[in-house]
Amino acid sequence: MKKRRWFINLLKEEKWLNDRLAEGYACQRVGRLGGYTFGPSSRKMVIRLDYRNRMSAEKYEEYKLTYADFGWTLLKGNRWGSVQYWQKPSDGRDEIFSDAGSLVAFYKRLTQYALSTACLFFIYAYVVFKGNIITALFNIKASYLTEGLWQMEGNSFWRAFLFETPFAMLRFLPTWIFAICFLTFLYSYYQYDKQKKKYA
Amino acid sequence: MKHPLLPLSETMHYILLSLKEPLHGYAIMQTVEQISAGTVSLAAGTLYGAVENLSKHRWIEPVPGETGRRKVYRITQEGQRILEIERSRIEHLLSLYETRDPHEKT
Numbered sequence: 119m120k121k122r123r124w125f126i127n128l129l130k131e132e133k134w135l136n137d138r139l140a141e142g143y144a145c146q147r148v149g150r151l152g153g154y155t156f157g158p159s160s161r162k163m164v165i166r167l168d169y170r171n172r173m174s175a176e177k178y179e180e181y182k183l184t185y186a187d188f189g190w191t192l193l194k195g196n197r198w199g200s201v202q203y204w205q206k207p208s209d210g211r212d213e214i215f216s217d218a219g220s221l222v223a224f225y226k227r228l229t230q231y232a233l234s235t236a237c238l239f240f241i242y243a244y245v246v247f248k249g250n251i252i253t254a255l256f257n258i259k260a261s262y263l264t265e266g267l268w269q270m271e272g273n274s275f276w277r278a279f280l281f282e283t284p285f286a287m288l289r290f291l292p293t294w295i296f297a298i299c300f301l302t303f304l305y306s307y308y309q310y311d312k313q314k315k316k317y318a
Numbered sequence: 319m320k321h322p323l324l325p326l327s328e329t330m331h332y333i334l335l336s337l338k339e340p341l342h343g344y345a346i347m348q349t350v351e352q353i354s355a356g357t358v359s360l361a362a363g364t365l366y367g368a369v370e371n372l373s374k375h376r377w378i379e380p381v382p383g384e385t386g387r388r389k390v391y392r393i394t395q396e397g398q399r400i401l402e403i404e405r406s407r408i409e410h411l412l413s414l415y416e417t418r419d420p421h422e423k424t
Binding site for chain 1: 327328329343344347358359360361362363364365366367368369370387388389
């Protein structure tokens with residue numbers, strides 16, 4: 119069974135994955151662009167998502183070995199600052215963090231990741247649109263460059279309008295995508311921060 | 319100023335005590351579970367983070383010459399010193415438990 123989903127919030131992704139596993143599946147593969155492959159499983163499985171900052175090859179080896187010794191299988195992850203997907207058969211020891219200190223540290227890594235990604239989107243949009251983000255967002259008309267387009271009438275207007283729409287979309291959609299990514303990462307930041315305060 | 323890791327968390331405390339003998343990651347978890355009479359079950363992420371933190375402060379260190387894939391750790395002199403500080407803190411607390419017991423005042 120293949121499913122395609124796109125998550126920005128790690129906690130929601132983990133919950134969604136575990137809901138699928140609860141239906142009697144095991145996750146076999148986590149693809150690059152939100153593609154998840156599941157297969158039927160006779161054992162109840164559990165998935166935990168960890169987030170780790172960039173670490174040395176030696177450290178990452180030790181990290182993976184430690185988790186593997188506890189029965190976890192790495193579905194996806196790398197050492198360059200990424201989400202680590204861990205799965206194991208459920209046996210009552212299904213958590214990857216067992217004290218408040220390590221949970222706070224985990225949520226702290228997540229807040230830093232969400233906030234820095236949000237900032238990157240903002241800076242990128244700011245540079246690309248030369249500071250005119252609001253104009254780029256709401257002045258969609260300006261994305262149409264055909265001269266005199268808005269003075270045309272009837273059929274000739276619609277023909278010119280529809281012809282240019284795909285090109286205009288290339289101009290105004292990126293701003294919307296940047297804006298939406300910026301806001302969702304910012305929203306995730308607040309949700310992680312809320313979790314962090316629960317344990318701190 | 320007091321060290322940011324002091325007083326030791328239960329996790330750190332048990333790991334330092336377990337590393338009076340050289341152990342690798344999973345064996346630390348098993349030893350801690352045993353010496354805590356089953357009350358402290360370390361999870362993988364917590365153990366990894368604690369070991370990383372303790373080595374960063376040089377309270378534990380990898381045993382040189384171990385060739386296996388798994389790093390074997392043991393407590394350092396500095397780690398022993400930290401345990402001594404903790405010992406006097408806890409002994410003082412314990413003495414307060416004795417002298418400030420309301421039942422004994424009567």
